[in-house]
Amino acid sequence: MPSSTIRRQMKNMVNNYSDAEKKVREATSNDPWGPSSSLMSEIADLTYNVVAFSEIMSMIWKRLNDHGKNWRHVYKALTLLDYLIKTGSERVALQCKENIFAIQTLKDFQYIDRDGKDQGINVREKSKQLVVLLKDEDRLKGERSQALKTKERMAQVSTGSSQMGFGRGSSQPNLSTSYSEEYGRSEGSPASYHGFGKTLAYILNLPLPLFCLWLTVLQ
Known part of the structure; x- marks a missing residue:
């Protein structure tokens, strides 16, 4: 390990940390590889739970506030936000629009690593892309619709024919119930x-x- x-x-x-917070921390870690689509999908599902949504967004905003050598925290948080805006609860996009200034300021993010490579450019470009998406309502609706369809198709393929029809709409109560149970156990003893x-x-x-x-x- x-x-x-x-x-x-x-x-x-x-x-x-709660289960939702742990997942966000893992997805936005300093490890030199990106968050897995399966992990981001789990987090997206959890945004439909009121408690988990608050925990997820709080942790993301915290990651976005990182600096310097922790540029991966910031870049991965933006990557996760992009995914959640398109496949998570609509409240994700709403909160991002309300706090769009926090994303806009990242267009000036700077970090040069020890090899002289400008790692800040990854953050700057991603923040610009997100701001453009959030300001274009028609584009946002279109990309969200397409992303949700793709996510649902992938879910059906992965769960097998016995669970065909286990779509996003019908799955949310089960996901919320499952999260509530895990949330209660996450505190531990x-x-x-x-x-x-x-x-x-x-x-x-x-x-x-x-x-x-x-x-x-x-x-």
């Missing part, structure tokens, strides 16, 4: 955290007291 994944899991545990801490301490070859001190520093 990559060290970045271990660090992210530890922060998830320490900060007691002190005992479960202690067991997880022992496991990670063993993996990292650290004495448990020193490991606990490390977790405190991560906060």
Whole structure:
């Protein structure tokens, strides 16, 4: 397991992030690869749940506020937003329009890496594309309609013939119920955290007291 994944899991545990927040953090991580379509699809489905929607958007805005070496947080958050605007709840686009200035300011994002490469250009171009889309209502409706049809077809293919017809409309109550159950369990218990801490301490070859001190520093 990559060290970045271990660090992210530890922060998830320490900060007691919900299932939705964990998914957004994974999709917008600093790992040198993009978020998977399956993960973004899961997040899009969760935006139809009122509680999850608030958690998802709060985490995305937080990622968009990152700077410098964390440019991947910003770029991936914009990529995720683009996907959610087209396949998630309509509230995603509405909130983005209300906060469009936060996206517009990213057209001036700057970051040159140690090799002299302008990584900020990825963020600048993506922010411009999103702003143009959000300001063009007809284009937004068209791209959203097409994206939803594609997403539904892919879902039907992946679930097999026995679940054909398990479309977006009928699936939302099930997704919301499933999320509510997971949301209730996501808080966990002190005992479960202690067991997880022992496991990670063993993996990292650290004495448990020193490991606990490390977790405190991560906060």
